[in-house]
Amino acid sequence: MIELENVYKLFGPRPAAVMPRVREGASKETLLAETGHTLALRDVTLAMPAGRTFVVMGLSGSGKSTLLRLLNRLIEPTAGAVRVDGTDVLALSEAELTVFRRRRTSMVFQRFGLFPHRTVLRNVAYGLAVQGTPRGEREARARRWVETVGLAGYENAYPVQLSGGMQQRVGLARALATDPDILLMDEPFGALDPLIRREMQDELLALQAKLHKTIAFITHDLDEALRLGDRIAIIRDGEVVQVGTPAEILLRPASGHVAAFVRDVNRGRVLTAAAVMSEPTTLVGEQLEPGVALGRILAGGQGAAYVLTPDRRLRGVLTAATAERAARAGAKDLYGLLETVPTVSSETVLEALLPLALESAWPLAVVDESGALLGVVRRSAVLASLANAAPPIPSQDRSGP
Numbered sequence: 001m002i003e004l005e006n007v008y009k010l011f012g013p014r015p016a017a018v019m020p021r022v023r024e025g026a027s028k029e030t031l032l033a034e035t036g037h038t039l040a041l042r043d044v045t046l047a048m049p050a051g052r053t054f055v056v057m058g059l060s061g062s063g064k065s066t067l068l069r070l071l072n073r074l075i076e077p078t079a080g081a082v083r084v085d086g087t088d089v090l091a092l093s094e095a096e097l098t099v100f101r102r103r104r105t106s107m108v109f110q111r112f113g114l115f116p117h118r119t120v121l122r123n124v125a126y127g128l129a130v131q132g133t134p135r136g137e138r139e140a141r142a143r144r145w146v147e148t149v150g151l152a153g154y155e156n157a158y159p160v161q162l163s164g165g166m167q168q169r170v171g172l173a174r175a176l177a178t179d180p181d182i183l184l185m186d187e188p189f190g191a192l193d194p195l196i197r198r199e200m201q202d203e204l205l206a207l208q209a210k211l212h213k214t215i216a217f218i219t220h221d222l223d224e225a226l227r228l229g230d231r232i233a234i235i236r237d238g239e240v241v242q243v244g245t246p247a248e249i250l251l252r253p254a255s256g257h258v259a260a261f262v263r264d265v266n267r268g269r270v271l272t273a274a275a276v277m278s279e280p281t282t283l284v285g286e287q288l289e290p291g292v293a294l295g296r297i298l299a300g301g302q303g304a305a306y307v308l309t310p311d312r313r314l315r316g317v318l319t320a321a322t323a324e325r326a327a328r329a330g331a332k333d334l335y336g337l338l339e340t341v342p343t344v345s346s347e348t349v350l351e352a353l354l355p356l357a358l359e360s361a362w363p364l365a366v367v368d369e370s371g372a373l374l375g376v377v378r379r380s381a382v383l384a385s386l387a388n389a390a391p392p393i394p395s396q397d398r399s400g401p
Contacts, residue, residue, distance in 0.1 A: 002048035002071060002182065002214060007080030009066055009238075012037030015078045028237050040066040041238045044080070048231075050181075051212040055229030057219055063238040064218045068184050071216060072105045073097060084182070102131055106175035110187040112167045114159040120146060120170050121155040127178040138177075145173040149203065165196035169203070176207070185217045189224070201227055222261050226250070226270045234258055247275030251385065267386055268351035273344050276385050277366045277375035280306050282401045286315050286334055290326035293318055293334065297401075304401040306365065306373060307338055313371040317341045317362050317401060343367045346374055350382055357382045362401065376401075 010018055010031075018037045028039045040063045048054040058064045069075040070082055073089060082089045084104065092100055106127065114123050121142050128138035146155055149169040159167055168188060175183055189197045201224065208215065219225050225232050226246040233243045234257075242254035250267060253259040282300030284293045286307050297305045297320045304319040316338030326337055341362045344353060356364055363376040 001050045001083075001085055002046075002054075002216065003081070003083040004044050004046045004067070004070070005081040005083070007041055007044040007067075007070065007082065008039075008078045009041040009063070009070065009075065010037050010039055010078045019079060039238055041070075041077075044235075044238075044240055046233055046240065046243065048214060048216055050085075050214050052230040053208060053215040053217055053228055055217045055219060055225040055232045056235060057222060057225040057232055058235040059220055062235045064220075064235050065186055067235070068186050068216055068218050071182070071184060072101050072107070102127070102178070104180055105182045105184055106178055106180040108168075108171050108175045108183065108185045108188040110190045112159070112164075112171045112191075114167055114170055114174075116159050119156050119158060120151060120162070123159070123170050124173045124177050127174060131178060142173075142177055145177045146170075148176075148207070149173045163196070164192050165200060168192060168196075168200055172200075172203070172207075176211070176213075181214060183213050183215045183217075185215060187218050187220065190219070190221075197224075204228065222265060223270075226265065234261065245275075247271055251275065266351075268354070269349055271350045271385055272346060273348045273350075273353060273364070273366045273375075273377050274346040276350070276381040277346070277377050278381065280363070280373070280376045280401055282306070283308055283373075284318065285310065288334065290323045290331050290334060290337065294320060294323035294327055297323060300401075302401045304362065306341070306376070306401050307334060308373060311370075312373055314341070314343065314365050314367055314373045341365050343371075344377070350386055353377060353382050354386065 008019065008022060010022065012018065012035065015037060018031065018035050021031060021035065022039060022042065031037050031039050044067060056064045056067055066075055070077050077090070089100065115126065118126070121139065124145055125138045125142035128141060143155065146152060149172055151166060151169055154162065154166070159170070162170070171188070189200045192200060205228065217228060229246060231243065231245055232249055234241050234249070236257055242249060242258050249258065250262050250265060250271060253262055282297055282302045282305035284296050284305045284307055286309055293305065304317050307315040307318050309315060318334060318338055322337050342356045342360050343365045344356065346366050353364060357377065357379040363378040365376055366374045368374055
């Protein structure tokens with residue numbers, strides 16, 4: 001867990017003396033004109049969860065790269081607190097800070113930062129050499145990471161012999177080779193062309209799914225932020241204007257500034273079933289008799305219900321009409337009475353949900369890997385989200401059980 005609490009950063013000759021003006025609310029422009037100081041960050045409080053990717057997004061000059069460099073004290077804050085797993089990073093001695101930087105964190109830069117006179121293998125092994133890892137061990141570990149990022153066979157190549165995407169893979173391997181808890185990534189894919197950038201995003205997503213590192217990722221690209229971030233902070237002129245999940249940022253922008261950012265985003269490729277699913281209105285257990293199930297369906301005001309096992313695995317949909325006929329016939333169980341309903345995972349994007357929702361007579365069932373029901377996605381919720389509107393309140397949507 002990384003925490004920033006009431007963090008300020010002023011660049012200039014006497015930042016401490018100017019801080020009272022900042023706390024009084026003086027604007028960035030006023031401070032620069034009247035004091036010669038640049039306000040980079042104002043009262044930033046953030047919590048970056050362990051093992052997740054936290055994206056800080058903003059335009060050029062917003063303060064996002066300054067914020068990243070505060071986390072390992074490459075830049076010292078003017079005021080505030082920075083903590084990692086409860087440890088006050090600002091209180092670390094020079095020796096402790098060196099250990100913290102070498103053992104706990106690694107950085108990946110936009111311009112790669114590779115040593116031109118070192119081979120790929122020696123670049124990747126550099127951090128291990130700084131840590132004092134014996135040569136045989138560091139080379140073996142470096143080779144594993146070169147292979148992991150898809151560069152096997154290039155161990156003896158030099159950076160000048162590699163494409164931009166390949167060089168960035170080397171930078172990523174070097175950062176991961178020391179097995180840090182925290183990756184600090186400052187627009188690492190910003191210098192790449194769109195196709196290679198997408199490939200590197202895929203690479204990072206795949207690695208993160210295995211490694212579960214705490215990643216602080218800086219970008220000015222909203223599509224990249226929405227694709228990579230578990231949580232996103234949008235920063236403007238040194239102030240955090242919104243923090244949330246990608247779905248929260250898209251569906252509930254906190255200001256006109258954020259709304260302008262998200263206006264042209266292809267929601268169908270970003271929002272998932274988890275963002276628009278709701279609780280099903282009516283559920284019945286598979287052990288019930290048809291007459292009892294019918295009573296519960298009618299009590300819920302619906303024409304059907306989802307039928308679950310005791311451990312919440314979905315069996316199908318039971319309609320009121322079917323339950324009534326079975327009850328009149330004297331049936332004692334629901335065997336053979338259920339209709340199938342399409343199932344999707346919580347990570348299915350709306351672009352893939354839409355055709356299923358349009359074809360299905362019932363709201364789509366969102367299930368986990370065991371088949372347990374997590375929620376349902378109603379057709380109206382999918383359409384509303386794609387149309388840049390708030391999804392309807394489930395209780396007002398009578399499209400299914």
